[in-house]
Amino acid sequence: LKEKARRTQNKQIETLSNTVGLYERLLNEARSLADDAGAVLEQVNGLKKATDKFATEVTIRGPSSNASSKSSDSATTRPAPRKSAATPGLSVAEVNKRLTVLEGRLATGEIDETTYATDRRALYLEAEATKRMLETRMAETRRSTASSGNTSDRATVGSTQEAPTNSMLDAITFDMTEEVVQMTYxxxxxxxxxxxxxxxxxxKPFGEGALRQCFMMVAVDKDGKKTRYVAKNSKDPEEPDETYYRDVETQALASMLAEHYNMAKPPKKIKFLECFLLKMVNRTLNPCTGNPELMHVEPYLPGEYIKHNSNWGYVEETKQDRNTPQAFSHFTHHHTKGRYLVVDIQGVGNVFTDPQVHTNDAKGFGIGNCGQDGMDKFFETHECNALCQFLGLKAKILKEFDGGTRAPKLTAKSGSAVPPAGTTKP
Structure with a gap:
């Protein structure tokens, strides 16, 4: 009986110890959540201060259209910035909290994957609605500042759907920027x-395509130097992060092959814009991915964009029937010994961007990679021109009426000007 009582007592002690341990873990988790909530609250307060500061910058620094605004008492007539009201809708903490609850319900089997995906999508749309509401509020703040006597276009900076003017760019200061993480490949x-x-x-976007929206962006360093870019994001909130990374890697490969093409000394050298990614670490997480929002960024390129070919055999012959873009695509296939074919050549002049790469195994480079079928489709419509001949490329169909750029020496030994394949790791 004593031994039985001792075992019972030990079991009770063990149970009590486990319970105490559980409460300690819960207490630690509660403390951690409290710390997170404090950090989120601090971030929200910081955003509110930044909004007030932005309104102050626009009000105080924006020049008046009236010449008399330079008088010494002009500062006393400037209105005070609008105070930020309590932010309705979803906060960062609420989004993350509800996302955690969803994941917990999925892990315990309370809901299935279909319900989880539906609820997560709904959460994202609600967060997007909050984001749009905040953007509208900031635009109203800017417009109210403008109507209060400051008629400079600096007061409406950020609320236009047109490409920003130089005076709008001048209005941007370092204090008005957000800190992000630049990802280069x-x-x-x-x-x-x-x-x-x-x-x-x-x-607000100044342009959009079938899949993406384009926003004007300015990078500002602490010395005030500004560089103009175009930032793009997907219209599909469920776009995998991997797609953004693959797009940058695609353009990097095309840029490297363009360097090899230029080594052949063609009449016109080409280049691809150097693009990179931005990780928006100070914004609400994307509930569909659980990660910070990503944006694809490239230098601003003014001028008329021309799409010279596509990833499925299209060739531009109406606006500009050019030799250089078509010869470059053919060159990439020859130079990589049939492994790659760079198509979707588009841009301004001889500066290109947003290409697509076909691979002979149809692996990598996104959904636009049509593999060997895409390569075959290119050669079905490609007519070898004077530059193809100069580069020593194997002709399948010769261009009958060649009005494009002609090479200085068509008598060059076949392939002699082309750098060897494999000199750089693709």
Whole structure:
């Protein structure tokens, strides 16, 4: 009886110990959540202060259209900035909390994957509605500042759907920027690198395509130097992060092959814009991915965009029937010994962007990679021109009426000007 009582007592002690341990873990988790909530509250307060500061910058620094505004008492007539009201809708903490609850219900089997995906989508749409509401509020703040006597276009910066003017760009200061993480890709080492960057992104797109929206962006350093870019994001909130990374890697490969093409000394050299990614670390997480929002960024390229070919055999012959873009595509297939074909050549002049790569195994480079079928489709419509002949490329169909750029020497030995394939790791 004593031994039985001792075992019972030990079991009770063990149970009590486990219970105490559980409460300690719960207490630690509660403390951690409290710390997180405090950090989120601090971030929200910081955003409110930034909004007030932005309104102050626009009000105080924006020049009046009236010449008399330079008088010494002009500062006393400037209105005080609007105070930020309590932010309705979803907060960062609420989004993350509800996302955690959803994941917990999925893990315990309370809901299935279909319900989880539906609820997560609904959460994202609600967060997007909050985001649009905040953007509208900031635009109203800017417009109210403008109507109070400051008629400079600086007062409406960020609320236009047109490409920003130079005076709008001048209005942006370092204090008005947000800190992001710049992600660049090195094609030679096949590695990604990151560093902090301060940017200002207009809150409305100035253009859009079938899949993406384009926003004007300015990078500002602490010395006030500004660089103009175009930032793009997907219209599909469920776009995988992997797609953004693959787009940058695609352009990096095309840029490297363009360098090899230029080594052949064609009449017109080409280049691809150097693009990179931005990780928006100070914004609400994307509930569909659980990660910070990503944006694809490239330098601003003014001028008329021309699409010279596509990833499924299209060839531009109406606006500009050019030899260089078509010869470059053919060159990439020859130079990589049939492994790659760069198509979707588009841009301004001889500066291109947003290409597509076909591979002979149809692997990598996104959904636009049509593999060998895409390559076959290109050669069905490609007519070899004077530059193809100069580069020593194997002709399948010769261009009958060649009015494009002609090479200086068509008598060059076949392939002699082309750098050997495989000199750089693709």
């Amino acid at each position: 090195d094609i030679k080492s096949l590695t990604w690198h990151k560093k902090p960057m301060n940017v200002y992104i207009w809150d």
